[in-house]
Amino acid sequence: MAKILLKFSESLVGKPIISQIIMKYNVPINIITANITSKGGEFLAEIPDEILVKLVKAFRKKGLIVTLPKLIDIDEKECFSCGACITICPVEALVFDKDFSLVFDKEKCLGSTCNACVDACPAKAITSG
Ligand code: SF4
Ligand code: SF4
Numbered sequence: 001m002a003k004i005l006l007k008f009s010e011s012l013v014g015k016p017i018i019s020q021i022i023m024k025y026n027v028p029i030n031i032i033t034a035n036i037t038s039k040g041g042e043f044l045a046e047i048p049d050e051i052l053v054k055l056v057k058a059f060r061k062k063g064l065i066v067t068l069p070k071l072i073d074i075d076e077k078e079c080f081s082c083g084a085c086i087t088i089c090p091v092e093a094l095v096f097d098k099d100f101s102l103v104f105d106k107e108k109c110l111g112s113t114c115n116a117c118v119d120a121c122p123a124k125a126i127t128s129g
Contacts, residue, residue, distance in 0.1 A: 018043070021058055
């Protein structure tokens with residue numbers, strides 16, 4: 001599954017664009033996070049890899065801004081295994097290995113829509129990608 005960030009302008013926010021795309025392409029779209037008001041907003045969604053290009057084009061044709069969320073980078077040399085990032089991560093994308101080395105699961109990470117671990121790291125070992 002691929003993650004995409006869908007940004008709605010104020011003029012599009014009331015339109016059922018996601019439902020229309022789901023019905024047209026008969027594809028499951030998993031909404032992971034939503035931050036939306038009457039003024040616009042954004043959805044982080046998960047879609048099957050094989051239809052990624054087609055759906056990105058379809059959403060853009062409807063007027064949405066579509067981007068792929070950037071993932072974090074971890075500087076292993078700076079990490080001192082404090083665990084702050086693990087505690088704050090909302091999706092358990094960061095865990096310790098048996099030897100307390102940090103393991104990052106890219107598939108789970110919410111990327112630039114989250115970045116909570118970037119601010120939480122006291123060693124500045126994590127940067128947004
Ligand atoms: S960016 Fe968010 S989801 Fe990704 S590893 Fe950091 S805290 Fe977890
Ligand atoms: S918060 Fe920073 S120093 Fe602590 S475990 Fe995570 S990456 Fe390592």
